[in-house]
Amino acid sequence: MFAEGIRRWNEQPVTELGARPTSAATYADFSVRGSLRQLLHLARAPHARNAAALLREVEISETRLAERLGQTELVGLSILEIGPGQSMERAQFFGRRNVVTAIDLDEIVDGFDPAGYRRMRRSNGWGRMIKTLGRNVLISPRQRRAWKAELGVDRVTPPIRVRGDFCDANVRDVVPGFGAFDIVMSWSVFEHLRDPRTAVQSVVDALAPGGVFLLSIHNYTANDGHHDIRAFSGGLDALPPWGHLRDSTKSEIHPSAYLNEWRLQDWQSLFEELTPGAVVQLDSYEHPERFGPLLDGSLAVELGAFSREELLTVDIVVTWRKPLVD
Numbered sequence: 001m002f003a004e005g006i007r008r009w010n011e012q013p014v015t016e017l018g019a020r021p022t023s024a025a026t027y028a029d030f031s032v033r034g035s036l037r038q039l040l041h042l043a044r045a046p047h048a049r050n051a052a053a054l055l056r057e058v059e060i061s062e063t064r065l066a067e068r069l070g071q072t073e074l075v076g077l078s079i080l081e082i083g084p085g086q087s088m089e090r091a092q093f094f095g096r097r098n099v100v101t102a103i104d105l106d107e108i109v110d111g112f113d114p115a116g117y118r119r120m121r122r123s124n125g126w127g128r129m130i131k132t133l134g135r136n137v138l139i140s141p142r143q144r145r146a147w148k149a150e151l152g153v154d155r156v157t158p159p160i161r162v163r164g165d166f167c168d169a170n171v172r173d174v175v176p177g178f179g180a181f182d183i184v185m186s187w188s189v190f191e192h193l194r195d196p197r198t199a200v201q202s203v204v205d206a207l208a209p210g211g212v213f214l215l216s217i218h219n220y221t222a223n224d225g226h227h228d229i230r231a232f233s234g235g236l237d238a239l240p241p242w243g244h245l246r247d248s249t250k251s252e253i254h255p256s257a258y259l260n261e262w263r264l265q266d267w268q269s270l271f272e273e274l275t276p277g278a279v280v281q282l283d284s285y286e287h288p289e290r291f292g293p294l295l296d297g298s299l300a301v302e303l304g305a306f307s308r309e310e311l312l313t314v315d316i317v318v319t320w321r322k323p324l325v326d
């Protein structure tokens with residue numbers, strides 16, 4: 001997970017994806033308290049440093065995608081991002097030289113839009129509305145400046161956006177260019193999906209022959225895989241390590257979002273079945289050095305049902321190239 005940052009939805013009308021999703025109107029539970037906590041954390045965040053870290057991370061993804069496509073650079077491509085969130089940095093990064101479409105379940109509101117905030121309050125609750133309003137007024141301008149400075153641009157190109165549930169069967173009828181994308185990409189979304197199998201199949205169907213996907217999945221069995229909001233607002237070290245996986249500490253952890261709780265093996269089996277030849281990379285960042293030693297003592301016994309690898313993997317990154325002919 002990287003710091004949420006710049007929000008810059010475009011002015012184009014948003015396509016609503018058929019009927020309201022039946023499974024969920026939002027993927028997360030934005031309590032007022034949790035949202036205020038996150039706002040405070042964001043207000044104190046070192047925006048320039050976060051933007052630089054995000055850029056490094058996006059460039060790694062760009063390299064992985066280019067390698068999979070067999071190209072040296074990604075230019076003039078048609079790209080779909082699933083779940084870009086309130087911030088749009090990755091879509092903006094790739095949008096500098098490609099055409100990016102983005103689909104998200106959540107209501108997105110930017111700028112002065114009272115009706116949009118009312119819709120957001122109705123579908124996502126007060127907490128989400130307060131968080132978005134606060135961020136738009138207090139934080140986004142600084143984040144935007146930092147991101148644009150990192151990209152070396154004066155203005156960013158926003159994606160074409162679609163609002164809806166990527167697991168919905170109508171998705172192919174509503175996303176423009178479905179079946180013809182050169183790239184489908186997503187970060188920290190698939191762990192929130194109620195129907196990952198349908199979603200992965202739709203990713204495959206969204207691609208043109210020879211197209212490539214990169215799906216980065218925040219690993220449920222990581223130390224912070226529980227999505228307790230405190231872990232993402234400066235409080236990770238105060239939480240019991242791997243608290244959500246231990247009987248003795250489960251009650252202390254409060255996930256702030258729906259999680260399908262899929263484990264590494266579940267993802268591996270699904271991709272082997274639907275996308276044979278997919279490459280699965282396990283990104284650990286600094287976790288083995290920081291948290292690995294904790295696993296040498298009694299914690300290892302309590303977490304005996306989990307391998308060290310799945311406990312120290314933060315992101316499961318899967319890339320695959322669709323065959324040119326079926």
Ligand SMILES: C[S@@+](CC[C@H](N)C(=O)[O-])C[C@H]1O[C@@H](n2cnc3c(N)ncnc32)[C@H](O)[C@@H]1O
Pocket residue numbers: 001002003004027082083084085086103104105106164165166167186187188189192193
């Ligand atoms: C944890 S956020 C990640 C945002 C961004 N990709 C990032 O890495 O910062 C998950 C995003 O996925 C979106 N999402 C969750 N379920 C979805 C679904 N079924 N279809 C489309 N978007 C979904 C949420 O609305 C949210 O914007």
